[in-house]
Amino acid sequence: MARRVTINDVAMAAGVSRQTVTRAHNDLGDISEATKRRVLEVSAQLGYRPNRFARNLVGRQRPRAAGLLVGSFSNPYYTEIAGAFLAAAAERGWQVMMASGESGDETAAVEMLAGHVDLFVGHFRLSDDELAAAVQGIPAILLDDRCSRPGFHSVEIDLRAGVRQAMAALEAKGVRRVGMIDSSYSLRASPTYSPTPRRRFFEEFAFGAPEPAVVAGEESMAGGGHAFRALMAQYPDVDGVLVFNDMMAIGAIQAAQALGIEIPGRMRILGVDGLTLGEAVHPTVSTISLDREALVTSALDIADTLAAGNFTHTESLHRTVMPRLLWRESA
Template structure:
């Protein structure tokens, strides 16, 4: 695994030519012999050098392209996140290419890497594999802290966001907490939801696991109350499950929020469509997109990169509506 990105200076030194000659060879310019061009390009391949296309295009004032990798558009959160990136990149006059990893991460990565100047998103590959795959292309992982030079990240501060939420719920009168967790949580670092919730509650709380769906949320609220009818506050793994929990409570004849408070995680605008309107811990899609764009802007402006990686954090915040 490379400890740093290969530079044009490295290529020039290894090929025994000047940096200007490397530039001419890479851009297929005149004033360079065929033999020298071939030697330089062979060195480029051997070292895994990737020209900073983003910086080149920036200097030419041409439109830049950023790839976004998400799980699936069937999850409303990913659709909302993609919309946030569209808005952020339009503001900067950058283009966005979106791909989902439903048919395999390697396939979408391979197709996207040839089209864009940088990639942002949910990437499960190990970082040494990422470095080998993208060969110097700027990469920003979402919800994963990057530890490899040349790979960057935007994290969610789950611990603080959930602790603030639990504190506010206690102030509203919540005393007996429970959670509807996901039976098969997606990867991408989402597991801390339950861990930090239990830490913030500070005492044993009832947890059931269900499918990530409206039906799963409805099953979850029923199973929780069968285990402990005294529960007065429920956190669901995501907003879809929380909306199902609200529906399930209605079916059971339980008033929300008078008898039981229900909170989701995502901050979907879709939460406005249920009755009562859904309170949710928002993952702040616009802020995530903005922080990712700021990292890219710093990278391509030649700004400092501590330890080879840049990391920014976004704290989830509660969108208070009627369900809690």
């Protein structure tokens, strides 16, 4: 059972008062070197460690903690965001707690964090209703998504503009008919996301044939490869492909090479994300780059604004970041 050792236990054992123990531990001065040594010795012997909750409760400046919900730890896009967020947040004095909804119950993960954070940030899978219930009134900043309820803010990516530019550029480069490899998995279980925005924008700006050439696959390299083969079988005249994300694009490129299709001569392949991994393969992956630095910076701007108002903002805050076409070798 072993009740935890408190500051009073140490004080009694060392024959001093609470305050003296505090002084010893926090290097406060107003204490002789001898008592300090003795107190620290007794502390170590009893295994005393200050209670972090009590300490933060009374402490001067309250630490600000953000809960980051990572979409998936197996997709570099999300881990790069996580890394960027962690670095930028630390610089601004934010603590970060992380969770991921990919394995197990996202509701449980969010509720667990709720007791420790002032704010949520990230990619959520939950529906609006579930999410609103899970966050327990704690404000949330949605990345690449939005929710109209009070207490929810967002940083969106203007992917529509990115796709429009990409389609125009592909056509200018001589592509006759463009196709798309979509994700078979919708992030949010919401009517807004079916079909995926990427697919909607693609269909809006597609060219070369009245019927949109779209095939969906799993969000992985293998899924991209399979989808590419299916696309070729179904629409053999396609000579340019927009792929849902870079991991799938790499898979598609490998599949094309295996089929003896020359890239970018016979086929231009364009991913989405702008992964650094895309620079390390051959040919390097051309992509609609989503600026992760700007994404997390914007999110932290909102976070700082909320913190300045003690997290009692009524109106929703929104930012938009623009994607950037990153021409490498594959398109």
